[in-house]
Amino acid sequence: MKKIIASLLAAFALVAGAHAAGGPGIALDKFPKDRLTDLAALQNGAKLFVNYCLNCHSAAFMRYNRLRDIGLTEQQIKDNLLFATDKVGETMKVALHDRDAKEWFGATPPDLTLVARSRSSHSGTGADYLYTYLRTFYRDDTRPTGWNNLVFPSVGMPHVMWELQGQRAAKFAEVQDPHAPGKVIQEFQGFEQLTPGTMSPQEFDNAMADLVAYLQWMAEPVAQQRVRIGVGVLIFLAFFMFIAWRLNAVFWKDVK
Known part of the structure; x- marks a missing residue:
């Protein structure tokens, strides 16, 4: 129970950090919900998660053998997804120490087991937030990692999938703040592709x-x-309500 509470607090801290940093500053893109019932999509997502996310972020409340629910056999899990342990019944933990993570990234990477449920608001669901966040990294030489993000400004996480997407620069223009006359703000204008990705x-x-x-x-x-x-x-x-309604009519039909 303590671990679950700690995970929720970490996810809440991530959300609060995004708000404190001013994000999201752009409209969230809609996540294609049809992926949730597509086993091939879920399996590819599991592969991406293990290869790119599980290096720093744990999923301490999910066991590898639960991946059988999305159509994978135990042997497939062992052969293709079991990098951090040798037991398919283990949880998805990482070897990264919290102290090292805080020193390298400025904060401990949050557990991702419940991250999709922790970020929902009037602007979109948690899935919308993650879908937009993962696709809006851009080069920023002023940041320690060399990367920034439109949804989570000044994020400590680097763009771990930049080789897939390529390197992009964000173009901003100075405009008047409609909510504060006389104040100039930076408005996002679009991306410029600097180097191509493998995708x-x-x-x-x-x-x-x-x-x-x-x-x-x-x-x-x-x-x-x-x-x-x-x-x-x-x-x-x-159906039961219909039966109850008809039974009631039969029971009281002779009562005047």
Whole structure:
């Protein structure tokens, strides 16, 4: 229970940090929800998560063998995804020490088990936030890592998937703040591609959609099952209500 509370607090701190930094400063893109029911997308997302995220971020409340729920066999998990341990029943932990992480990145990378559920607001869901965040890194030489992010300004995390997307620069223009007359703010104008990535822009967007789908699934693996059960319960209640209504009519038909 203490670990769960600590994970939620870390996720909340990440969200609070984004607000304190002024993000998100752009409208969130809509995450393609059809990925949540696509096993191939979820499996690709799991591969991306293990290869790019699990180096620094743990998922301490998810076990590797739970990946069988998205169509992977235990042997496939062992052969392709089991890098941090040799037991398929272990949780997704990392060897990175909290002290080292704080020294290198300025803060301990939060556990990602519940990250997709921790970031939702009037501007979008947690999946929308992650989908936009992962696709809006840009080069910024003023930052210690050389990277910045539109959704989370001054983020401590570098762009770990820059080889896939390529390097981009963000173009800003000075405009008047509509909420504060006389104040000038930086308005985002678009990206400039500096170097190409190994993926096309559409391929990278699809890959990030798969990764976010996996993060969303990991945050609540039984979500789809819960929805199906809920629909079944509502159908049963509607049917039972009809039966109760007819029985009531039969019981009281001779009463005047």
